[in-house]
Structures are given as C-alpha cells and as structure tokens.
Amino acid sequence: MDTYDLIVIGAGPAGEKGAAQAAYFGKRVAVVEREPYPGGAGTNTGTVPSKTLRETALYFSGLNRHSLYGVDYQLKSELTVKELMYREHEVVRSLRQVISENLGRHRIDVIHGLGSFEDPHTVRVVAAGQPDRVLQAEVILIATGSVPTRPTDAPFEDPRVHDSDEILELERLPRTLAVVGAGVIGCEYTTIFGALGIKVTLIDGRDRLLGFLDAEMADQLRLQMGFLGIDLRLKEGVSRYVPEAGGVRLELQSGDSLVVDQVLVAAGRVANVGKLAIERAGLGVNKRGLIAVNERYQTSVEHIYAAGDVIGFPALASTSMEQARVAMVHAFDLPKYKTQVAPIFPLAVYTIPEIAMAGETEESCRQHRIDYCVGRGFYRTNARGQITGDLSGEVKLIFRYPDKRLLGVHIIGEIAAELIHVGLMALQTECTIDMFVNTVFNYPSLGDAYKYAAYDGLGAVQRRAAESPRLHH
C-alpha cells in the first residue's frame, strides 16, 4: 500500500493543476490516469484538438485573408485527413509532453490505470497486465471529467456517425455533414467544416444559437454561418437516423429529410463517474449525474474534493483548472492566496468568427431590470481591422446608466478570445467605461476598438440624458 497526502483521479486540466498546486507546497501527490497520456479532454479530445483544427481550417481555406491581395483564394482541392490532422497531432503531442514535464517537475507520481474507490481514503488502480495497486491518502481529488452523451437513437455503430471524440479519428473527410446539436462544440465544428468547403447542415431544437450569448452576437454568428454556406435548421430535430448505402438519411421532426455523407452528434457531455465506485467512499451523484460540491469544491465527504467537468457548469478547461487549485488551497490550508474562483469568468466560442464574452448580456440586464446603455466599436472602422481584413468584428460594451459602470463585454471577430481579457480586467476591478476613454491603446490595434466602443457609449449616455427629462413630462 502506497501512502500519499493527495491522490488525484484523472490527469485532465483539473487533475494536473490540482496536483501541481498541492505538490508545489510540498505535498506528496499521486495522479491516477487511465489513458496512456495525461491531458484529458482538454488536450486530447476536446479543447486543444478543436482549436488546432480551427487554425488548420483557416489556413487551408485562406478564409481570414482571402480577397485581401486581389487573389481569389480557392480552397486547396482534395485536402486529405492526414493534412487536416497533421497540426492537431503535433500540437497534442507537444502539449502532452508539457503536462508530463510539469507533473515530473513537481515530483508527482503518475500511476497509469483505472482508479476506483475501495473506501473513503483508499483508491485501487487497475491496469491491464499489471498487478493492482492500492493507494491511500489523507485527501482525494476527483477530476475524472466528462464523456460525450450518446443519444440511444443515433447509430454510433455506423462508422459514418461520430460523437465529438470520434470526429478526431475521421478516416476520410465528409463530402456533406450534418451536425446534430448547436451547443458550443456543435457550432465550433460546424464552422470548421464549413470553412473547409464541406456542406454542413446544423440541426437544433432551440430557436436561437447559443442562448447564453448576447443576442446581437448570436445573430451575427448566424449571419456569418450563412456566408459559410451552412444550412442552419433551428426548432428542428432528428426523429430517425437511417443508414443507407449512399449516406445516412436523417428524418426530421418537421417531416423533411436529408441524406448526408457523415453525421456529428454533439449532444452535450455527462460526468464521468461510472467506474469510480463513489458509493464506497460514501458519495453519490445528484439528479443531473454530477458530484455535488460546496464553494470550496468539497464533496459531502469532507476530505474528498471534486473539480472540473465532473461537477458540471461551467465545464471549461479554464475554470476546471482554477477550481482544482482553489480546492487544494482549502484542503491543505495553503497560504490563502486563492480562496475562490473569480466570480466573473470569460467565455469564448471558437467558431469562425470567434466570439467571447464576460459579464452581463442585454437580455440578462433586462431580466434583472438593470438600466443600461450600450457602446459599440467596429473592426471595420479600426485600422487593424482594415489591415487584417476582418471587417465584421465588433466590441460591444454594456454598462449601467447613469453611472457608466461596466457590466458586460461582448466581442465577435478575430482574436476575440484574447481581447476579452481587457474587458474582463475592467469588470473585475469594477471600472466605468471612462477607463477605456482615458487609456492609450496601441495603434493600430484591435484593442483600440474598446476606446471607440466607450466613446460610442458616452454618446448613448448623452442621448439618454437628453431624452430622460422629456420622458418624465
């Protein structure tokens, strides 16, 4: 029996960072990982592969640069799966190495095999061809992540029907593709394949894309999807999948049907607790199949913590890492520099175009009866926007009226996921939009669009102030 201060089950973003946090402060840590390499969905099947494929699609399609040089850039004909996946394999391999080095540098024991609880302090690790190992620890962190949901009516046994893990193992590029489910993952892959010139149909039961986004950004995405030739079918669902010799026929709830070469079912993800035997630790899952935790990521058994996708929303690599760090600071009573996950976190949707947001949307302001104004800065009137050729981008600021306190930031366009951090810092430090007016931004830079969004916002405040007395009479 090996004894540790901490056993972490799962070496995805949460597991890696939680383990490193404790080890950095001198704790003896073991990480149990069932896959031959660390990284989880963050590095191996989710975040990193999909973002790398996006870059590849932009490169081969020339989409973010086409027409800039007076040349009608054509998609490289007959792109192969090998070409499409080349960078993905390279990047994933390098990042696995980076993670292994990080774990090594912190002297963390990485134990390969499937971990499951024997009792609240004991984890058994089972690996094919190896004797079982039994580990004990004072503290345990469950970081087993999530797996794609597989609706029972979708014929995944057909090699043309994929979930979001399998789409990375394509044997040939689809000629036509149906994406079922317009969540973040579905929308991202839709635009990636759409950019590659593949005819994509995106099907979803809801009446708008990505309900958490500011509606203006979601509408803009819808428009841009149209420019990519994507056939978007909202308020629609698949009633039956019929595999045929020439393709997969989708019978739709509206009565329509379509035949596509391949299908990606992006139906969300479920917590990965199946083989953990959490009941032996005195734990269970809630109604949504998730492990419930308190604000310090402690489960109902106080020395067992859980972080990342296994606890549900927001189920992002970014927040998973931070949750695990906060959990470990609490578990080992480490110097109190990180006692909570920042309450405002950024969201990025790596569609083409990219979208990012932080804070309130117009819809949430209305719902909470917050009086607000809006200011917009456009890439098309920004020098860098003109230079790069992204003319449809926009920075939108939502702020409280009349005190101009920033409430939300929404960006669509090139490097939105990077630019959002400027707004995020302003939100976190409770700034007014005057902060942007009074800041010197690089010129030319897309960041400068913040300043013009703020100027536009000041104009909106003036118009409101001029209107208000009249409204009161």
Ligand SMILES: Cc1cc2nc3c(=O)[nH]c(=O)nc-3n(C[C@H](O)[C@H](O)[C@H](O)COP(=O)(O)OP(=O)(O)OC[C@H]3O[C@@H](n4cnc5c(N)ncnc54)[C@H](O)[C@@H]3O)c2cc1C
């Ligand atoms: C297609 C896609 C795109 C995404 N894009 C983004 C994005 O752009 N930005 C973002 O922030 N997030 C993104 N995400 C979400 C992000 O990948 C997850 O939120 C993140 O990986 C969760 O981290 P985790 O450590 O909780 O779990 P995971 O990354 O799922 O890691 C869990 C690990 O635990 C291991 N494991 C499970 N059970 C056991 C067991 N019993 N014993 C041993 N090991 C076990 C697994 O093998 C895995 O390595 C994306 C996800 C997908 C699928």
